[in-house]
Amino acid sequence: MEFKDYYQVLGISKTATADDIKKAYRKRARKYHPDVSKEADAAARMAEVNEANAVLSDPEKREAYDALGRQAPHRPGQDFRPPPNWDAGFEFSDGAGAASAAGGPDGEFSDFFEQLFGRHARAQRAQSQYREAPRDAEWGGTPPPSRGNDHHARIELDLLDAYQGAERSLTLRGARLDDAGRMVHEQRNLQVKIPKGVREGQLIRLTGQGSPGTGGAPAGDLFLEVQFKPDPRWRAIDRDVYQPVAVAPWEAELGAVIEVHTPAGALEVTVPAHWKSARKLRLKGRGIPAATPGDLYLELSVALPPAHSDAERAAYTAMAKAFPRFDPRATQGA
Numbered sequence: 036m037e038f039k040d041y042y043q044v045l046g047i048s049k050t051a052t053a054d055d056i057k058k059a060y061r062k063r064a065r066k067y068h069p070d071v072s073k074e075a076d077a078a079a080r081m082a083e084v085n086e087a088n089a090v091l092s093d094p095e096k097r098e099a100y101d102a103l104g105r106q107a108p109h110r111p112g113q114d115f116r117p118p119p120n121w122d123a124g125f126e127f128s129d130g131a132g133a134a135s136a137a138g139g140p141d142g143e144f145s146d147f148f149e150q151l152f153g154r155h156a157r158a159q160r161a162q163s164q165y166r167e168a169p170r171d172a173e174w175g176g177t178p179p180p181s182r183g184n185d186h187h188a189r190i191e192l193d194l195l196d197a198y199q200g201a202e203r204s205l206t207l208r209g210a211r212l213d214d215a216g217r218m219v220h221e222q223r224n225l226q227v228k229i230p231k232g233v234r235e236g237q238l239i240r241l242t243g244q245g246s247p248g249t250g251g252a253p254a255g256d257l258f259l260e261v262q263f264k265p266d267p268r269w270r271a272i273d274r275d276v277y278q279p280v281a282v283a284p285w286e287a288e289l290g291a292v293i294e295v296h297t298p299a300g301a302l303e304v305t306v307p308a309h310w311k312s313a314r315k316l317r318l319k320g321r322g323i324p325a326a327t328p329g330d331l332y333l334e335l336s337v338a339l340p341p342a343h344s345d346a347e348r349a350a351y352t353a354m355a356k357a358f359p360r361f362d363p364r365a366t367q368g369a
């Protein structure tokens with residue numbers, strides 16, 4: 036997908052205030068709105084303008100977008116893939132925000148927006164429709180008490196936290212507009228108990244940690260979406276865990292009992308004889324803990340020892356003589 040420079044779309048600088056953004060949006064809306072514009076690509080350009088405004092007029096999304104630009108700078112139109120868990124630690128509030136504005140002709144945004152903010156925008160639209168307040172006139176001009184908006188953030192944990200449970204100090208980043216329309220960066224620190232058995236994509240709910248309510252109504256909640264940090268030692272799919280394990284050629288062919296350091300601790304594992312690379316060894320119930328725990332899959336691969344000394348080179352020469360009919364390329368065809 037292509038990288039979108041939302042500042043360029045609106046023709047503003049990265050230091051633009053909320054008022055600058057509003058003025059730029061209105062100017063381009065007058066130019067490209069399909070109902071009045073004579074431009075051939077008016078609908079497409081208006082969709083870009085709506086999308087840029089949806090991000091830059093929302094302080095939380097703008098803060099995350101700016102951070103992404105610093106983390107992975109790209110030029111407009113370049114092929115782009117966001118880094119894994121790029122938005123971990125950014126806090127987003129629900130409610131009727133700018134991202135609930137229509138994007139393209141069918142109310143859709145670009146793939147770039149969907150990759151970055153799609154789930155937040157959908158949550159905002161649903162929250163806005165579900166909690167739409169009655170008109171003031173129906174309440175004598177006084178709005179009723181209203182529960183605070185929920186907040187959402189994606190957090191990164193180590194896979195070991197899912198096996199053992201933990202208490203972590205987390206820093207969440209956000210933003211708001213001051214009275215002059217300038218963006219103010221904010222952050223808050225939380226002590227969070229990570230339950231044993233948590234899995235990727237699961238939501239940890241912190242009651243009352245969302246936006247304050249009005250009129251005596253309770254505050255919203257904070258939902259933390261769990262993501263595991265990339266780790267070359269293992270990866271998780273739901274409650275199953277996959278771990279690459281290297282074995283020596285003689286262990287793979289003759290069989291062996293080896294010690295493997297897994298998220299469940301050090302385990303003695305029997306490698307059956309005549310084991311082939313790319314096959315998986317299943318350890319039932321050694322995945323992420325639960326009432327029905329996942330499994331641990333060891334992905335065995337053969338590691339060749341280097342031949343640096345005369346004795347090591349002689350060992351390889353002897354092996355070649357011991358297997359005169361062995362052809363590693365026999366299955367590749369002529």
